[in-house]
Amino acid sequence: MTNAHVFDLTGKTALITGTTSGFGRHMAMTLAKAGAHVAITGRRVERLAELKAEIEAFDGRALPVALDVTDTASIRSCVETCETELGPLDIVVNNAGMNVDQMATDVTEEAYDTIMDTNLKGSFFMAQQAAKRMIEMGRPGRIINIASIGGHTVLPGLSVYCMSKAAVLMMTKSLAREWARYDINVTALCPGFIETELNAHWFATELGQKQVKGYPRRRLGEIADLDGALLLLASEQGRIITGTSLTIDDAQSL
Secondary structure: OOHHHHOOOOOOEEEEOOOOOHHHHHHHHHHHHOOOEEEEEEOOHHHHHHHHHHHHHOOOOEEEEEOOOOOHHHHHHHHHHHHHHHOOOOEEEEOOOOOOOEOHHHOOHHHHHHHHHHHHHHHHHHHHHHHHHHHHHOOOEEEEEEOOHHHOOOOOOEHHHHHHHHHHHHHHHHHHHHHHHHOEEEEEEEEOOEOOOOOHHHHOOHHHHHHHHOOOOOOOEOHHHHHHHHHHHHOHHHOOOOOOEEEEOOOOOO
């Protein structure tokens, strides 16, 4: 039996933030292949058009929606558009995130606000908006927050990023407790270092290779390594999994 059958999402509507590249793009493809209708979102709308075409190539359905997660009005508009065009939300993946590689003594107020607004504020208000709709309609739901091993492990030079992800983990627990009575599951994934288009240049350098050799298995993960956990948390197979985080890092944080 294939994952597409075990984790069948046919008839479900999913909204994924930050799908213009990396994790979000792949996760949108993964959920669409499992049968979900997906709202693909981000600021670079030209990339959303490309992703829509790829999903439609295997008979999936994708709706591109412009979204800036740091703007609560944009979040509300995005959710409304998604529900109007695709139907009530069943699954939300809070993936949009960013970091600034700086030592703590060099972090500016602007950089701090940008990281926190994107990684934490954006995730909270997207979850809030989605949960309100689910509660009003009496529908169960799945909210999956993409955190990081930085939420529980120090990553040198990424202090504010780690702070934001640690807050996402506590947010996950708090929202799960508050919304459990409404059958809304809130969970988090904590990926380790996985090669994407945003970091491939670093891991190709001598220092990047040295970093990889310091890991227990001396390798990076691949985005597809997250598929099983994502589909578990999004599907009925994970119906009693809530308020927890899954670390998927190939032992990098040990």
